[in-house]
Amino acid sequence: MRTGLCGEVGLDDVGARVRLCGWVARRREHGEHLAFVDLRDRSGIVQCVVDTSVDLRSEYVVCVSGVVRRRPEGMENPNLETGEVEIGDCTVEVLSVAEPPPFLVEDRADVEEAVRLRHRYVDLRRPRMQANLRLRATVVSAIRRAMERQGFCEIETPLLWSPTPEGAREFAVPSRLHPGTFYVLPQSPQIAKQLLMVGGVDRYYQIARCLRDEDLRADRQFEFTQLDMEASFVTQDDVLGFVSEAVLDAAEAATGSRPPAIEQMSWAEALDRYGTDKPDLRIETAIVDLGEVFASSEVRALAAPAVKGLRVRGGSGTSRAALDALVERAKALGARGLAWFRVNEREGGGGSSLDSPLARVLSEEEREGLLRATGAAPGDLVLVVADEHRTACTVLGQLRVELAAKPVGEGPHRYVWVVQFPLFEAIGADGHPAAAHHPFTMPHPDDLDRIETDPLSVRSQAYDLVLNGWELGSGSVRIHRADVQARVFKALGVSDEDAESRFGFLMNAFRYGAPPHAGFAFGIDRLVAVLAGEESIREVVAFPKTQSGSDPLTGAPKPLPVSSLAELGIRIAGR
RNA sequence: GGACCUGUGGUGCAGCUCGGAGUGCACGCCGGCCUGUCAAGCCGGAGGUCGCGGGUUCAAAUCCCGUCAGGUCCGCCA
Known part of the structure; x- marks a missing residue:
């Protein structure tokens, strides 16, 4: 039906007669006998010059036949991948008419989530979503190849599994043949894959759908996809090696460059330096231990099993109100309190001075120790929590992320x-x-x-x-x-x-x-989201649920007809 | 289970503090003009249950209560 893709037409094709199919992205009409029509398919957009009179509206599905030609001097469009060429001598066949779309099919259109999901089939036409879906396919493909290369065998495990209440809430599936009994959908193939090891499979993997009936988040859907793997006669380091290989291959396939060894x-150490078990290493600053600095301190506020500090670069301009809010935030996170020190240039130059309610009561050694341990310089802010070790770390770790959080798409991986x-x-x-x-x-x-x-x-x-x-x-x-x-x-x-x-x-x-066996599972949705620079995994799932677990497109979840319920032996409470 | 943000023509927003006629902006849509545009341009036009329900008031998009939907987070997610 077509000879190629819109986004792939280039100077090499000049003179060639092509047939392209796609959606009308935009049209710019100049009188009755000249119109520029931007034709869009999954690969991109190309401009078609139409000089016949055809009624073309947004999102009409058309087939355009014409000749690729270089655009006239000065008429190139550098913003378009195909901007050096256009399709001329066009004949246009309308394959399908379309009502005006509920929103603009363009990346820059910022549309409410519910509207996007209700018309997901339109939303998916947007270049960003097309790119995300293809990126996901690229990642999955690279993972499969890496696992195959390492001798792993892909095996499917049951979706209808036995209830083994263990942690996450499970989705229940009523049995028709055994009324009153239930299967559950697997939270993960954990037990199945261990049985496979007993079964002598040795190296198993699966791109597995997992289901957990827990509340949703930006990085959590009921259904998500994992690379699930397990191997026998291996050590922890073997497993880290297998998974690293798959992840680095996937990252390389997605970004074009291979990240360094993980x-x-x-x-x-993660708790001590970052206050969390999932540190964001893009943020330079780490938590430092101030236990020695304040070991023999007279200051009661700093007497605690642990004293931890965090340098906030360039934070000395933080207002008193904002600092008060930080103290409140620290308390909300479970700390007894939060001490702050604004670091300024010493009057008359040379060295630093501390601006803080505690500055006066600290000894000279303590002031110097604080600056030395945190590496703080004039212009910085230092936050200190004295508390139980774990609390001090987690509170500062949370503040570290909140004060320096970077967008997903920013910085190295x-x-x-x-x-x-x-x-x-x-x-x-x-x-x-x-x-x-x-x-x-x-x-x-x-x-x-x-x-x-x-x-x-x-x-x-x-x-x-x-x-x-x-x-x-x-x-x-x-x-x-x-x-x-x-x-x-x-x-x-x-x-x-x-x-x-x-x-x-x-x-x-x-x-x-x-x-002896060991294994691993990681979320492909999350990996793809980060690689795509998306804040939510919904952007890399074709048909996601909303935060309340509904699907605006299909209306799910819905009641079942009474007859279906009866067949399953189910009666709804309160009816 | 809880906290916070949002809800106004098809889409995105402003209006809401401090109540006074559905007022405004951009995009889209419809009609007209237009032979080198490309987020085309110019002219004209249509399009509204201000999420829903209740309350206060002479009067509610605006204030109050409730509720629904979307989002972010806490709890939860071995």
Whole structure:
């Protein structure tokens, strides 16, 4: 039907007769017998010179036949990829007429989300969305090739799975053949892939759809896509290598340049220096320890298990009102308080002076120590939190991001592996710690003997992949030994009966010869969003849900007819 | 479950503090003019349940309460 794509016509084609199909993006008419029609398809836009009288409106679908010619001197359009040529001697066939679109099909049109989603098929015609969808395909393709090259085997796992309440809320699917019982849609293929390892698959991967019935966010949809992988007879470093290869290949395919090898950082260091387990390394400043500086301080506000500081470059101009707001913000984040120091040029030059309510009560050594430790210079602002170690770090970490946050599309892509997560999180109301990753995560071999005596100090062999402050994914070396698993379950307060009813089939499988195995999963939507410079993964999903989980295009979710409910053995409460 | 922002012709906004006739801007749309435009230009025109419901008031887009929708975030997301 066509000889090529609109966006690919160039000087090489001058003189060629072409047939192009697409949508009428714009038309500029000059009297009855001259019109410039911008024809758009997925590849871009090309100008067609139409000198016959045809009624062409926005978004009509047309087929244009004509001859590629160089534009007359001075008539080139440098803003257009195809701006040096145009299609002349055009005959136009209208394939489909169109009503005026609900909004302009152009990138610069800023339209409310609900309107875009209701007419997503129009929205998707915009160059930005076309580029995002194709970028996503490029990324997925590169990942597949990297995994295949490394000997991984793509295997599909069931969408209709067994309820194994474990963390995220699951979507339930009623069984028609067994009324009153349910399948669930998988939060991830976690257990299935571990069964595959027992099944001798050795190296599994899947571009897997995962479903979690949790509240939505800019970086969270009910359905999302992960590169899910698992391998047997491998170490943590092997897994990091496999995934790095896939991610770097994908980044290279997407951006044209290969990022440097992905660095590693311990979870403890991430907390200490960035106050979070997903540090945004584009922001230069890190949190510094001021414990020594204020070790013997007389200032009561700074007496605490930990004193941490953050330099805010160029922040000395921050107004008193804004500083008060920062203090309030720090308190809202859980800190006892927040001390601030505006760093100014010392009167008469030479050195720095501190402007702060605390400046007078600090000793000379403390003032100098503060400046030295933070590296602050005149023009900067220094924020200090004295509190429990974790609180001091997380509060300053949050302020660091809020004060210096960069748009997703700005700056380099800084990948980092965060390793050596703790095995357990804080003791819960039931007197037991919670699994930081999941209950099948292998403890760090050096920490095995502390599972019972000091569980919170036990490190795990779990790891996260972080990109510019976005958690892309996580994984771990799994427990394959029944004795270790039993100890971890015991520490978590999971009874034998509990373990049997929730994970019995996995534990059973392990009795028949479980290889040591480890794996990882990362969110492709998030990776693509960052690579595309988009703030929300909705921009890289063809048909996303709104924040309240509805789809303005289809109207989902909707009630089912009573007859359907009856067949499923379901009665809606309160009717 | 909670906090905040937004909702005004098809689209994006202004108007809202301090109530006084649906007032304005840009784009789009319709008609006319126009043979080198390219976010074409010029002239003319149409298009509104100010999200919805209630309250206050002589009078509500504007103030108050509720509610719905979209967004950002907290909780949640092993």
